[in-house]
Amino acid sequence: MGAQESYPVDVEAIRADFPILERKVGGDVTTPGEGPDDTEPLVYLDNAATSHTPEPVVEAITDYYRGYNSNVHRGIHQLSQEASVAYEQAHDRVAEFIGAEGREEIIFTKNTTEAENLVAYAWGLNELGPGDNVVLTQMEHHASLVTWQQLCKKTGAEARFIRVDEDGYLDMDHAAELIDEDTRMISVVHVSNTLGTVNPVAELTAMAHEVGAYSFVDAAQSVPNRPVDVGEIDADFLAFSGHKMLGPTGIGVLYGKQHLLEEMEPYLYGGEMIRRVTYEDAEWEDLPWKFEAGTPVIEQGIALVAAIDYLEDVGLEAIQTHEELLAEYAHGRLTERGDVEIYGPPGDDRGGLVAFNVEGVHAHDLSSILNDYAVAIRAGDHCTQPLHDTLGIAASARASFYLYNTKAEVDKLLEAVDAAAELFG
Template sequence: MDVKEIRKQFPILHQEVNGHPLVYLDSAATSQKPAKVIEKLDDYYRRYNSNVHRGVHTLGSIATDEYEGAREKVRSFIHASSIQEVVFTRGTTTAINTVAQSYGRTRLKAGDEIVITPMEHHSNLIPWQQLAKVTGATLKYIPLQEDGTLSLDDVRETITSNTKIVAAAHVSNVLGTINPIKEIARIAHENEAVILVDGAQGAPHMKVDVQELDCDFYAFSGHKMGGPTGIGALYGKKQLLENMEPVEFGGEMIDFVDLYDSTWKELPWKFEGGTPIIAGAVGLGAAIDFLEDIGLENIEKHEEELAAYALDKLQEVDGLHIYGPKERAGLVTFNIDDVHPHDVATVLDAEGIAVRAGHHCAQPLMKWLDVAATARASFYVYNTKEDIDALTEGLIKTKEYFGDVFA
């Protein structure tokens, strides 16, 4: 894996920010896009921009083939058994809300349980809060270990025969924790519950096999894996999706419409009401091609090495505290004594280094960490050890600057 060659394929990385070469360390929020994806989007709009499925003209046929071809790429990418199990959505948030509304509302009642973890992104927390309020179900949390991991003993204790839905992140966007999804799914199924996996931080960074994980639903976003914004996918087991009702109604998703009743298309199109996100899907297909050319195993190994290097290198910064387990995905979340994370991010930005600061859409986790906010550096396929060196130097400057200010 030649990272220098890979970096050449990302036009945005070859610029200066505030007089410094850009060091982009915010891929957990959104990744940068390779030229291959940008060119694919341009090609769609320049050459065959058209609606899909409805027309018989040439442009419509090309657009339909590209759109459905992208669905097949997603199916292969996550190892689903059929394209009927792949629903295009606006992203992870929409996918999770679809399951909560379509599956959860019709099946849950008072006394039932929804089990999640305190490390969840708000997108995998608020839909379940709202579902619990509407149905009278109880929302339960699997407790975290001191290092921000999950104990399977705690999973077994929290999930009961009353549990109907389990929802968990594949990878924490704050701690970098990689959760034992396969084992959690087994425990959920032993209790006749279904499991939804928030794969927003999983699918871009590691090989995902939904059949091996035996998850019932898996949601992820294109913009975190080199694809466009506004596109993602929901995987669902066919037998579950077949028994779920659509949550959006209109064109595209219908089979027959009468004055007083309608019927729906077969899977997966019954969940894709209205004009689809055609360009986004085509771009997502190109992003998948790009990642698979590199190899997900290579990407995962590269990010593990960067994370290990960062954990070691950042020890050079006095007063820096890192959150999460030693074994982690490619991100590091931290605070510096007496310096607000927003100030950290502002000073780093002046050095051309882009990191994220705030609560990272995980306020309950911030409360568990006993902090108001944190700074986060997240890595991807185009990052290098030199980026981490620059981050370390920037943090040392930050510490020195605020030390001088308050001296």
Template sequence: MDARSIREQFPILNQEVNGHPLVYLDSSATSHKPLAVLEAVDAYYRNDNSNVHRGVHTLGTRATDKYEGAREKVQQFINARSTKEVIFTRGTTTAINTVAHSYARANLEPGDEVIITPMEHHSNIIPWQQAVKATGATLKYFELHDDGTLNMEDVKKSIGPQTKIVALTHVSNVLGTINPIKEIVELAHRQNAVVLVDGAQGAPHLKVDVQEIDCDFYCFSGHKMCGPTGIGILYGKQELLEEMEPVEFGGEMIDFVHLYDSTWKELPWKFEGGTPIIAGAIGLGAAIDFLNQIGMDEIEAHDQKLTNYAMKRMREIEGLEIYGPAADKRSAVVTFNINGVHPHDTATALDSMGIAVRAGHHCAQPLMRWLNATATARASMYVYNTEDDIDQLVSGLTRTKEFFGNVF
């Protein structure tokens, strides 16, 4: 793939920040949107703006067709068996909470176990904390190796008859670690446990086939894969979604409403109460078209090449510590610290040179404690980044190190 020509399709990147050409290395927080996505959202509001499902007039029909067409694109993108298994949500967080509130609270009881990893985003920790508190179940954690990869021997020992749910990230938003999801799903299913995968960092970078993985739930967000903010996906196996109760009630998700009782629509709409995020879904559909045009295999290869290059160049900087596994075991994320420099100072200095990175705990405080770091800086890459961006980052880090070295 030609990242330079792809970059031209992202108008936001054609600007200066603090007098320097923008170098955007914060795609794990949110990715930018290509013209095709911007135009799809604009076209909906300009030409088709109407609520979906409820009307028979022309605008309503066009809006519904585009909204449901986007669902079909998602189904094909992740290879779900049916559009009934594709639920539109506000994002990964909402998707995980839906499973934790509906499935977990109905199926967990005292003595049962939910197992997650220390590398999870808070969105895949707190819902399970609350679910076990509400049901009397127990929350456990898999162990990590020193390089931030899962200890698979511990995984095999930990999953047992009491395990009812395993929930883990496909790709760590801090370490970039790519977890062996399929192997873990097989281990969990031997014990009749269900597996939820947080794909917020996986779906944008890796080819996802939920039937091949055989996970029970897979959650991801549109804004991290060139789509709009405020739209996400909960994939769930149809047989599990059928038995789950909705967690939001109101219009759109009902079949019949009586004075003292109501019935729900069939899948997927029983989980989509209220006016849905129509423009967001249409924009996500356009983003999927954009990614498919490039090819997910091409994107993964580009990510790997850029990650290799970034880690090689950054290791040239003395006193810079990189966290996490080797480049071939991670996705397009490099998290680091300069010895003696607070990551917020690092990020502020880089911003003065037009370079955008993230600094903080990255919504992963348990992992920060495991790393023995209060915070880190993070550079994350995507389809529009080039080796030139990495060179600018390395130059900026060198200047930052020199500046703070002189100050102190």
């Protein structure tokens, strides 16, 4: 742990809330949850993919199933009433967390990807056509890039991409050239899950509004680790995922300005989102239920509140500082080696992750060797294949940090990198 280290958060106390961090892993996969005998303590550096879940969030899930498991908005009995109140209050809590005006602006989805698709099809399919354009960036996650790319193919609109410069920043002069009177939407990632770049989303949103366009912010890598206020950004839409912020899988959030959500047609049809239906037609329920067809993500939404409470108890500003400290430390240690190429901005100007390649070692081989040392990282294109093509690489290794990680774990990563470099010579 490195108890002598001073961190912006109480890492030792935080780690006590995550039993999974006490696991020992490494070597071949055996029975799920049980590593082979020759194992070492887990060093989990794959938080940009999925974070771990603290005890209060697990308790919120079990409390629901043990105490008031029932469908919402459909029963007069007490369990249904209790579940409905908790689920509705979850929307209120999320709205408060990101600075939305109320629950009407908070739609629960499965993940950021579904939120992106919801807007693309419920808004874009009706609003885009030949002559229009959607502006994205070269560093977009596939959830944004592929969704808008395919929607543009369906509608005849044009997809444009803001260049990334050699230091990993957006070329804002190029952005000004691309965003014009025919732009209807810009979709931009807040923090790149590959480069670690923190994009100027408020500035880009202002540029969109100047030409009458809307903005969609992919905040999957920012909401979990820094204060995000939709009012300050003035985003028209913003999305994030619970599983990247200590919450359960299967829950995502779409924020949308109320007047836009009211104008949009539903994306999914069925139960829950209907106010009145006949054999000939139907009327939609009020927001946000209009966009939550079928049995919704009840326990996931309730558990997301527990995750938000946990993050705010620790402090989002402190978590951001802690992540950036670890990223800068890892960036510096990797740079010292001389055989490592790191992608994105300098170590003191990035989010809490570092994507890199070791000379002579494929990223997948590196990840495999690191697993033998019980170090979990991501290897591949991180759902940013076009960006990797632009960088001229097939894959990269990515270490991503969170509130429970330490410098000692970064040192363990470097120890394993040493072993991989020696093995491949």
